[in-house]
Amino acid sequence: MSNLFTNRLVAEKDYKSRWGNFSFSDSNYETDYQKHKNNGLAVKPNDRCWYLRNFKDQISLSSGTWGTKQSFANRLITTTQSEHIFSSSFWKKYSTNRCLIPVTSYFEWQMQRSGEKHKFKIEFIDKDSFFGGICGANPNGSTWVTITTQVANEKTAEIHNSGDNKHRQPIVIRRENQDAWLDPKLNSESQLKKLITQFQPNEIITEDLDYEQTLFD
Secondary structure, three states, X not given: OOOOEEEOOOOHHHHHHHOOOEEOOOOHHHHHHHHHXXXXXXXXXXXXXXXXXXXXXXXXXXXXEEOEOOOOOOOOEOEEEHHHXXXXXXHXXXXXXXXXXXXXXEEEEEEOOOOOEEEEEEEEOOOOEEEEEEEXXXXXXXXXXXXXXXXXXXXXXXXXXXXXXXXXXXXXXXXXXXXXXXOOOOOOHHHHHHHOXXXXXXXXXXXXXXXXXXXXX
């Protein structure tokens, strides 16, 4: 996926209504919520975003930077391919550090036949959507977050048609699987595969932000 998504900010009471064991501990959230509750928080790599995780059997709201810098990579890692959570020795260490990232939309680039790139907005029809993510700790005690990805459906594959990581899309964890996704006690490859589904073309709205109308339209 590309380098921008919209982090949906939710009122504390709504989280408490959804998760009875919800724990709210970060006082900085209210400032972001009041500022971005209407349009969401635009997040780029290395920006702060908000996510949910299971901490000591409570669902906790936390913030972390989008992406992690590791010695084996020559760039910031912002995504985790779901197929590698258990096959990679690095990601396997974080397989229980699963999180949910509230989201309204993300953005992708499509290569045109002319060689130009068009920026697409991909918005979720379900306004209560969550990316599946992985989180980890930095040496300074702060946290990082990555977004898990999978093979794209036909519509998003047509949009994300270039680059080293083309034909991929982020994973959205469906409501019925969210508690299990956050539960660190569920940690086998077979269990996780059952929680990962592919969102379909009829679940999103796409918009070409660089489209220019002509007389022939």
